[in-house]
Amino acid sequence: MTAPEIVVSRCPSCAARYLPRDGPCPKCGATAAEPCPLPARGTVLAATELASPVAGWTAPHPLVLVEMAQSVRVLCVGSRPAPAPGTEVEVARDGDGYRCSAVGAAGPGVRGEGEFPAVGAAGRPFEPPR
Ligand SMILES: [Zn+2]
Known part of the structure; x- marks a missing residue:
């Protein structure tokens, strides 16, 4: 059994991690985001x-x-x-x-x-x- 995870968003431009949401990265404004699982x-x-x-x-x-x-x-x-x-x-x-x-x-x-x-x-x- 794998440990539970939640998936947040990771900005490929500045590496900021944030809760998934509509709109750009809250840190740098980049529009791309990729899923990032966290414990x-x-x-x-x-x-x-x-x-x-x-x-x-x-x-x-x-x-x-x-x-x-x-x-x-x-x-x-x-x-x-x-x-x-x-x-x-x-x-x-x-x-x-x-x-x-x-x-x-x-x-x-x-x-x-x-x-x-x-x-x-x-x-x-x-x-x-x-
Ligand atoms: Zn960013």
């Missing part, structure tokens, strides 16, 4: 909950900013309670967006209360990703 694991940079999200979203709506390999950052829908910064998570594509779950959990798409260690409960200080 699906990342580190939580920050997490929050929207108490009054837009219509159609459940409230509270947990959001998690995850740093992946090669400095790609992904804003994901998470689960409650919010994961602590520094927590390792697995990211998966979910429709037009992304979801994350704690490593070792049932996997993205199957989430429940208490899946992440609560903020401050990790027992270790935040270490920025390398």
Whole structure:
């Protein structure tokens, strides 16, 4: 079994990596892009909950900013309670967006209360990703 991956875009002109989107490279403006698979694991940079999200979203709506390999950052829908910064998570594509779950959990798409260690409960200080 291969390790889970997410596919981002890589600019052949400047080597920038970014989430697939319409339009040119956000760094240099080149119009070409090629697929670039990355390991699906990342580190939580920050997490929050929207108490009054837009219509159609459940409230509270947990959001998690995850740093992946090669400095790609992904804003994901998470689960409650919010994961602590520094927590390792697995990211998966979910429709037009992304979801994350704690490593070792049932996997993205199957989430429940208490899946992440609560903020401050990790027992270790935040270490920025390398
Ligand atoms: Zn570029």
